[in-house]
Amino acid sequence: MSFKIAIIGAGSVGFTRTLVSDVLKVPDFADIEIALTDINAHNLDMIRQIIERIVSVNNLPAKVTATTDRRAALAGARYILSCVRVGGLEAFETDINIPLKYGVDQCVGDTICAGGIMYGQRNVPVILDFCRDIKEVAEPGALFLNYANPMAINTWAALQYGGVNTVGLCHGVQHGAHQIAKVLGVTDDELDYICSGINHQTWYVDIRAKGRKIEADELIAAFERHPVYSRQEKLRIDVLKRFGVYSTESNGHLSEYLPWYRKRPEEIGKWIDTSEWIHGETGGYLRHCTEQRNWFETDFPQFLEQAGKSLSEHKRTSEHASHIIEAIETGRVYRGHFNVRNDGAITNLPADAIIESPGFVDRFGINMVEGITLPLACAATCSATISVQRMAMEAAVKGDIDLLKLAMLHDPLVGAICTPEEVWAMADEMVVAQAKWLPQYAGAVPAAKERLAKSTVKTREWEGAARQRIRAVEELRTTGR
Incomplete structure (x- = not known):
């Protein structure tokens, strides 16, 4: 071909x-x-x-x-x-650091929340x-x-x-399923599941291990006795207990999509783990990306040498792209979880929303499974995020700073922490700081600068509740990253 x-x-x-x-x-x-x-x-x-x-x-x-x-x-x-x-990384730093001035402590800042x-x-x-x-x-x-x-x-x-x-x-569904397989003591191939919702808030609504249906109580017990996940995924397990279903996304990701776990600085440490960035540390993904950039720059010859290995030594990953292309080109059917317009695939989410749900791929393209109904708590959480996404998308297309502020105001975590006045000031500050990457807001920047100059909103210099330092390449090499 x-x-x-x-x-x-x-x-x-x-x-x-x-x-x-x-x-x-x-x-x-x-x-x-x-x-x-x-x-x-x-x-x-x-x-x-x-x-x-x-x-x-x-x-x-x-x-x-x-x-x-x-x-x-x-x-x-x-x-x-x-x-x-x-x-x-230059813009990413402002996604994390400016919201901290207003009390918004993010781990990742790449899906919703202010960042x-x-x-x-x-x-x-x-x-x-x-x-x-x-x-x-x-x-x-x-x-x-x-x-x-x-x-x-x-x-x-x-x-x-x-x-x-x-x-x-995205690969969140595959990674979460791998965790479930590990705690249940089965291989990835022995686990079947239906996972549905929206990206980074997708829910394992049906789980089968070697064909046997797994109920919530069994899954909770399995996670709580696991020596690693019981420590690293405390927040995720708490959501599992309350919702009755497990979420795809990591402890750190999920913590900033909800209004309950990161709104009080003194409570954040209770729900996160700092052994790895992804479990909830302040600005964890920013630190990780910075370290990886430095690593690539320093150790490029090593990566080039690794590229000299035979592809027979490369185990094909669960990233969807190659499997989708193979299915379309050859007709070999592939089942995965894809982000597409809903249009009835999930019955209790808006039709225009971008959902992440099961589908099959063949020569006719991507064909989604229709008629999935989420548990009410999962649908409620997804619906709140969808409203933020819709406003944020429309604001980005039209350069509408007022709609941008409303999107931030309705964000679950931002709304749990900030007053409307603080949200307005934070949005102005972020638009001004990122102006060179926001051509659609060029006309709004001068007025935003004027408002900031007159603002009486109090901010603070704060590193967050769980900030970790950026490690040098030598330290990464010594510790095996």
Whole structure:
């Protein structure tokens, strides 16, 4: 088979290497073209060298190109993958640090809450640019596979305003299922499940271990006796006890999507674990990303050497992209969990929402399972987030700073901590700080600056309840990261 895959944001070196290795594990795809593009020429060159070496060492006829010209990379592409982070770590720091001044302590800040909402404001204009290019120069009917967060906001904008065939992809469902299999003492292949909801708030509504249905009490007991997860996933287990179903997302992620666990600084330590960033530390993902960037810069020769191994040593991962492409191209059916417009797949969530739910892929594309009804508590939690996502997406498309502020005001955690006056000031401050990545708000920035100059809202310099220091590369190497 010969077709073209374009990867936007290919400078996410580690993730791109994984995605490409997965695709090249499919024997039918030995002769494809892989077009890499990124605005960061340095990172793009690093990943080009890595992918070219993988192709060369394995004697594949696949063609690899790399260019900072996005339209050239997209020209004729049948599949387009996006893993972009607009604004990079510079903008990400303001997603975390400015809300801290107003008392909002986030672990990740990439989905909702103050940071995730602003991340969407930066991403949506770029996503719509991608869509315009795809419609103009890619292969007709090309499929846009979005890996970039905020997943629902990006996918919603691409479908509603970009007019491109889009699916959002995440690995939270697979990772949560792996945890469930471990605590139940079965292999991943022995676990079957239906997981449904919205991205990062997806719920295992039916679990079968070796064909036997697992009820909530058994799952609670299994997690509570596990020596690691009982410590790392305390908040997640508490939600399981109260809701009766387990959530896909990590302790740190889930903590900032709900209004109950991070609103009082003195309570945060009760629910998190600082052994790894993902379990709830303040700005944990920002620290992790910073350390990984430094690691790649220093140890690139090591990554290039690893690329010289045979693909026979690469175990194909559970990332959906390669499996979706294989199913569409070959007809070999794949079952996964995908982010698409609801349209009745989940009966008690809005039809226009971007849901994450089971589907099957074959030559006819992605076909979603319809008629799933979430438990009422799960639907209520998802519905609150969907309202925030809808407002944030519309604000990003239209550059509407008033709607942006309303989205933040309705965010569960922000609303539990901040007064309306504080939300308005925080949104103004974030828009001003991120102005260079927010072209749609150019007309709103001068007035926001004036309001900030006259503001009487009190802020504080605060590192958060559980901030950890950024480790140097030598320390990471010594501790094995």
